[in-house]
Amino acid sequence: xxxxxxxxxxxxxxxxQTVTLRCDPISGHDNLYWYRRVMGKExxxxxxxxxxxxxxxxxxPNNRFLAERTGGTYxxxxxxxxxxxxxxxxxxxxxxTPGLSSGNTIYFGxxxxxxxx
Amino acid sequence: KNEVEQSPQNLTAQEGEFITINCSYSVGISALHxxxxxxxxxxxxxxxxxxxxxxHGRLIATINIQEKHxxxxxxxxxxxDSAVYICAVxxxxxTSYGKLTFGQGTILTVHP
Numbered sequence: 001x002x003x004x005x006x007x008x009x010x011x012x013x014x015x016x017q018t019v020t021l022r023c024d025p026i027s028g029h030d031n032l033y034w035y036r037r038v039m040g041k042e043x044x045x046x047x048x049x050x051x052x053x054x055x056x057x058x059x060x061p062n063n064r065f066l067a068e069r070t071g072g073t074y075x076x077x078x079x080x081x082x083x084x085x086x087x088x089x090x091x092x093x094x095x096x097t098p099g100l101s102s103g104n105t106i107y108f109g110x111x112x113x114x115x116x117x
Numbered sequence: 118k119n120e121v122e123q124s125p126q127n128l129t130a131q132e133g134e135f136i137t138i139n140c141s142y143s144v145g146i147s148a149l150h151x152x153x154x155x156x157x158x159x160x161x162x163x164x165x166x167x168x169x170x171x172x173h174g175r176l177i178a179t180i181n182i183q184e185k186h187x188x189x190x191x192x193x194x195x196x197x198d199s200a201v202y203i204c205a206v207x208x209x210x211x212t213s214y215g216k217l218t219f220g221q222g223t224i225l226t227v228h229p
Contacts, residue, residue: 003159004159031215033215033216035219041221042121042221042222043203043205043219044219045215045216045217045218048213048215055213058216059216091159091160095214106162106214106215106217107162108152108160108161108162109159110158110159
């Protein structure tokens with residue numbers, strides 16, 4: 001079974017440009033999460049999708065960040081326009097329905113490393 | 118001060134040593150995760166705890182809810198255990214299962 005996959009693995013863009021990160025969760029997982037780690041800081045929660053709906057987007061830093069999950073499958077996280085402080089690692093994770101025996105585990109992707117120069 | 122504090126931040130050990138990483142948190146929680154990240158790699162969930170103790174191979178995780186403290190132990194450490202170990206908590210009453218608050222991580226290096 002394929003795990004959580006993220007694309008691109010690395011991206012270098014100039015300040016002011018747009019970047020779109022993609023996450024493919026484990027097939028059948030309704031819950032999809034985005035997190036990010038900026039240099040020297042702890043990982044922080046960004047938002048949570050249940051299927052195509054945003055359950056919680058309290059961690060989104062500002063309106064330059066837009067997350068979508070059309071059709072409840074893969075998700076994209078767009079940063080437009082990118083700023084220097086957006087550099088970091090963006091992790092995606094997915095989980096099954098809480099309460100199911102498989103729903104207690106959160107599966108993480110390998111992260112998308114974003115550098116804004 | 119972060120809601121989740123880990124200690125130590127860096128840990129160096131010789132192969133075979135017993136290792137303990139600590140996590141203290143300041144909020145009420147419904148679950149605590151221990152995660153592992155190898156250099157350049159993704160994050161792997163090791164344990165999810167809400168009480169007591171769990172064991173998987175050479176790894177043991179314990180939690181004391183009253184003291185708001187958890188420990189991750191590695192017995193007979195091996196160089197392949199070298200990684201960043203991250204503690205993360207889910208606040209009590211939260212509706213988002215994966216809305217976690219993370220510690221800074223502990224960088225573990227095990228020398229042969």
